[in-house]
Amino acid sequence: MQAWHVHENGEPREVMRLEETPEPVPGEGQVLLRVRAANVNFPDALLCRGQYQIRPALPFTPGVEICGETEDGRRVLANPVLPYGGFAEYAVADAAALLPAPDALDDAEAAALHIGYQTGWFGLHRRARIQAGETLLVHAAAGGVGSAAVQLGKAAGATVIGVAGGAEKAKVARELGCDLVLDRHNDDVVAAVKEATGGRGADVIYDPVGGDAYAQSAKCVAFEGRIVIVGFASGTIPSPALNHALVKNYSILGLHWGLYNTKDPQAVLHCDEQLTELAAKGAIKPLVSDRVPLTAAAEAVQRVADGVTTGRIAVVPGS
The missing domain is CATH 3.90.180.10 (Medium-chain alcohol dehydrogenases, catalytic domain)
Structure with a gap:
């Protein structure tokens, strides 16, 4: 072979x-x-x-x-x-x-x-406990990991703000169903998120990028918001200011999906059932x-x- x-x-x-x-x-x-x-x-x-x-x-x-x-x-x-x-x-x-x-x-x-959508489902539902009506901010929204989070966020009833790099990727993020798309090359992400949410910020932030994306997240996360750390595609692993998380009342949540395969395999099976049902309904693709x-x-x-x-x-x- x-x-x-x-x-x-x-x-x-x-x-x-x-x-x-x-x-x-x-x-x-x-x-x-x-x-x-x-x-x-x-x-x-x-x-x-x-x-x-x-x-x-x-x-x-x-x-x-x-x-x-x-x-x-x-x-x-x-x-x-x-x-x-x-x-x-x-x-x-x-x-x-x-x-x-x-x-x-x-x-x-x-x-x-499998990996991208299971990661998104666990990140949004198990770790962040996303609720219908909340605002979800997705970094790298046109990428493989981000696009899954966008679709899952919409399926959960969230308002989704997608951040993408460049006009082509912004177009893809818009076609995926983002309610608002920001171009990180040209837009002030923090100011735009605050404006779109009436100053509140994003309730859930999904970050597979790290680096500057995480710095933006910390500046526009809502009171009792949740930042889900998924990866570091930028190549830069941020060092969060924990005093900032303390005084602003937000949570920083790590997500290593692979651990569920050994720590809680039944949860992986349950997630697969949920994803299969969503795919059958056309809610995710x-x-x-x-x-x-x-x-x-x-x-x-x-x-x-x-x-x-x-x-x-x-x-x-x-x-």
């Missing part, structure tokens, strides 16, 4: 190599999956760079999220077990962690549903901006690493 291998750490397009390799052999409790579509995530770039919290032994195949097919023909969602990731014709996953792929979504859309063949996976990961994409890129072997 064909699979992309990372033999040394560095930029994805420089270190990912497409090679012929035997099909992986599943271990105890694991299954072999034919990859129908693999979604490109920012962690794939971090894995290539050696900057992710998990550092698999070299060589490995990146690709942390797939829609796959079992040997008995079931269509499933899975997070492949490294080193046998999803940018290959076949991957390996834990049998107990497989989830059924929603019938309402095609392979590429289903591949993009992953934005797949590009579908590329397996041969183009390295360039796709690099594009995500460079922050030039909107929505999700799906790698579709055999396309």
Whole structure:
């Protein structure tokens, strides 16, 4: 079979190599999956760079999220077990962690549903306890993680303010359903959020960016608001002024979705049921901006690493 291998750490397009390799052999409790579509995530770039919290032994195949097919023909969602990731014709996953792929979504859309939408659902519902009528501010609203939060926020009955970088991404955020879109290159985000909320600020802020985005969040979060920390796509991890959180009465909430798989797997199953129901009703639908063949996976990961994409890129072997 064909699979992309990372033999040394560095930029994805420089270190990912497409090679012929035997099909992986599943271990105890694991299954072999034919990859129908693999979604490109920012962690794939971090894995290539050696900057992710998990550092698999070299060589490995990146690709942390797939829609796959079992040997008995079931269509499933899975997070492949490294080193046998999803940018290959076949991957390996834990049998107990497989989830059924929603019938309402095609392979590429289903591949993009798992991590981003589970993260968004846990962030908004479990951590922030978002309520209908509240104002949600989403940074990087046109990206893969942000676009999921926008749709989930609208489905929850929130007013959604999206922040995006540039006119093209702002257009995508608007099409996703944001009630107000701000261009971080041209707009005063803090002033615009306060104006839109009558001076109150945003009740919930969803931040996969860090850096300057977090600094803006702290300046426009509402009384008893909640800032959900999802990641640091900017490359800068902020150091929150806890005295500011104290005197302004807001909460800073961390979210590491992967922990729920080991700490509370039943919650992951419940979330999957909620997402499947929302997909069936058409309330959520992953934005797949590009579908590329397996041969183009390295360039796709690099594009995500460079922050030039909107929505999700799906790698579709055999396309």
